[in-house]
Amino acid sequence: MIWLTWRQFRGPALAGVVALALLTACLLHLGFDIRESYDNHRAQCAGLADCGPQLSRFSADHENTLLYLAAVLGLIPGLVGMFWGAPLVAREVEAGTQRLVWSQSVTRRHWLAVKLAVVGLAGMVLTGAASLLLTWAAGPVDQVADNRFSTILFGSRNVAPIAYAAFALVLGTIIGLLVRRTVPAMALTILTFVVVQFLVPNVVRPHFLPAEHRTVPMTAQAINQARSLGSITGAPVVKGLTVPDAWVTDVSELLTRTGEPLDEGIFDGCFTDAPATGTAEGPYGDTAVCLAEHDLHVTIAYQPDSRYWSFQWLESAFYLLLAGLLAGFGFWRLQRRPS
Structure with a gap:
């Protein structure tokens, strides 16, 4: 079953690897350029009592580029859910090919579990690699700007995007299971993910810990x-x-x-x-x-x-919990309506 899932998924996986390779080259170049710029601005501080103006100029030189990159990379989990998650089940149910697998002594829950595990792990690795690369590239600017709780920056750095990808993948899969048509499932997945990504930072995140x-x-x-x-x-x-x-x-x-x-x-x-x-x-x-x-x-x-990492882990746990609940619902739904 793992081999079958991989064969069905290898096309999208290859596209993801190519995209990640291009992104890696871009972020490595940007990261080294930012570090060179940081060293140059620090060198201008020699003999000065206050380096604030130089560091402010350094941050201003790069913050717009990094903001655009953060916004674009913040969409990666949603795209994973849309293009990898939504068709994962909907495409097979739409064509009826899942019946062939079920007739080969593979249970419905095992079928769904393997698909979620294989494709979900790939989505988390892709998103995690992109997030960690951006975190490294933007490190000097983030240190100077000290604005890590910004909605866009928080959602594109460190470990939280990995949990976003897991949630988006499961969300797309379950929507595909319910809708049973690939294109509508893809549209509903990206729409739902965007709504959740708007609500969590503004409604849920501030209350993870008492203010x-x-x-x-x-x-x-x-x-x-x-x-x-x-x-x-x-x-x-x-x-x-x-x-x-x-x-x-x-x-x-x-x-x-x-x-x-x-x-x-x-x-x-x-x-x-x-x-x-x-x-x-x-x-x-x-x-x-x-x-x-x-x-x-x-x-x-x-x-x-000082609570930044606590919020990163708490938000990651929150999204993983949502993913787990959605997956549990999917297993229940698949058993109730197997055809």
Whole structure:
């Protein structure tokens, strides 16, 4: 059964090997180029008390390229599920060829288990190799930028993408088992995977571990450091606040000294008709000064960077658990409806 599965899968496997070889050459070249650039920028720091500006330029020179690569490589698990997982069962059920295997003393569950094991292992190896290559290539930039919890970066580095591939492969296989048609199964697989990949970082990941909290006074300087003020609903909120060496998962509304949310009328007044001071600086100018006069603060929930590897392993376990549950459902479904 393993040999039969390999013979059926060798075409896609060969395509995966060729793609990985090309990707390896690209990332090796990029990695050595990044390291050379890092050494050059470090050399410019000789005799300087602060190397921050040089390292910031180094990070800016490469961050866009690495961001695009992370986004592209983040799709690899989805493509594994779409092109390897979805047709794995759907193609055979659509053609009826699975009956020939079942008539040769191979049980239905054994048939499905071998397919999942062989193709799933190949998908995990391919994704893991791509992820580790990108992690190595981007190492100096990641160290300088210190933004490892970024949604795109987190999902394209280290071990988590391996678990994504396992989940995507099983997801595609089970969808193919249910839909029983290859093309619709492929479309549903990539759509479902993208939805899950959106929900987990934004809804599930922040709650893997209890967050730390701190209260931050909203002085004019602090408000000017925010990425944006307000929302489409008019709520008195600030967005884009940061905590050193941490991933900010939630920021409360602007709160008064008593802990009550700032009145929207006051917020709108400062936002649209702040008294002119003539001395205000920063992106929000007099608006920031006006808001600061109301003695405001926010409560920030965050995850320290020291928990990065805990989150990598927890998210990997979460996706592997989902894959296991889907596989269990597939075995049950196959036994209930074998034809």
